[in-house]
Amino acid sequence: MASQRPLPPHAATAMPVGQMAELLPDGLVVVGGDQVIRFVNGEALRILARTREDLVGRPVREALPLADKTGRDWWEHTEPWDGLATRTGHREKLLVGPGRRDLLVTARYVRSARNRGVERVLLGLRDAAARQRAERDNATVLATVAHELRAPLTSVTGFTNSLLRRWDRFTDDQKRLMIETIQSDATRLSRLIGELLDISRLDADRLTLRLGPVDLEDLLRRHVVRHELSRRGQITLRLGDRARAAGVPELWADADRLEQVLFNLIENASLHGGGDITVTLDRDGPEPAGVLVHVDDTGDGVRPEDRERVFDRFWHGTDTTTTGLGLYVVRGFVEAHGGTVTVGDSDAGGARFTVRLPANMPAYVPDRT
Incomplete structure (x- = not known):
């Protein structure tokens, strides 16, 4: 359709009705x-x-x-x-x-x-047709969200009812297991609700970034320690050649959002990657250099025809155990920082997710002391 230029003053009154209707x-x-x-x-x-x-x-x-x-x-x-x-x-x-x-x-x-x-x-x-497609998409979203909320809620309400009504019948080990399950499912619920809120902000272009200096290497090391302490598997963190030679640039970014990006990528690798995860942190591009992060796993990888779709909202392929929200949030947060995220083949045989982030350091940083 031809572009519609603004009408000059009083042009509407002079324009024939047929032209206005077009x-x-x-x-x-x-x-x-x-x-x-x-x-x-x-x-x-x-x-x-x-x-x-x-x-x-x-x-x-x-x-x-x-x-x-x-x-x-x-x-x-x-x-x-x-x-x-x-x-x-x-x-x-x-x-x-x-x-x-x-x-x-x-x-x-x-x-x-x-x-x-x-x-x-x-x-x-x-x-x-467009409205009907939107209504079907909304119905799918509601059904998916309801399903994802129901499973942990059923566990939480079931165990709490059992504990309240039959506390004396359970051993200490049984009580601990039930409370740990409740805590895990409550955390899952909180994370799901947080992701849904993030998606609504991304879709409405209302995402707000709280920018500040971020040491991504330190952020990654702390995240890897927490991951291992929670017994979720082994992660190998390594620096690329350029990072070892010249260090990792400090980013001007939202630390909480980047931590969510790293959490979602590592969580995705844990669920689909076969166990072993390698996270590589490196410098990216000429000066001023940005930051490059690779997350590699040893799973089945992502088929070439699905490599764009994995970042779509609620897409999870044949795996029905995940919400399909995590990678959508990853792409939204990374692009909000002016970066990119892609997926390809890992040298280990699985998938490699690559995040590129610009340094974006301001010319003047106010004294924070």
């Missing part, structure tokens, strides 16, 4: 008092997949048959020209048009004076 984002069909189609704009022709000759000058009931989802003829049911004189039209309704095409139709009745006959019927048309 600027509308929705389809417009104008039907006269004789029930013959008088005008159709270009968007309506696109939505209906018809030519102007198919519609203009023809009776509307023949050229533009409309029915509701039960198959009832919409024109016969509404009778715009023969109904009550006080009616002004109909709100948007999902109807079936020519070619069994789903349409969102709005009707407005135009009269020359109150209580006079209808001289024109203005139909506003929208393609229903």
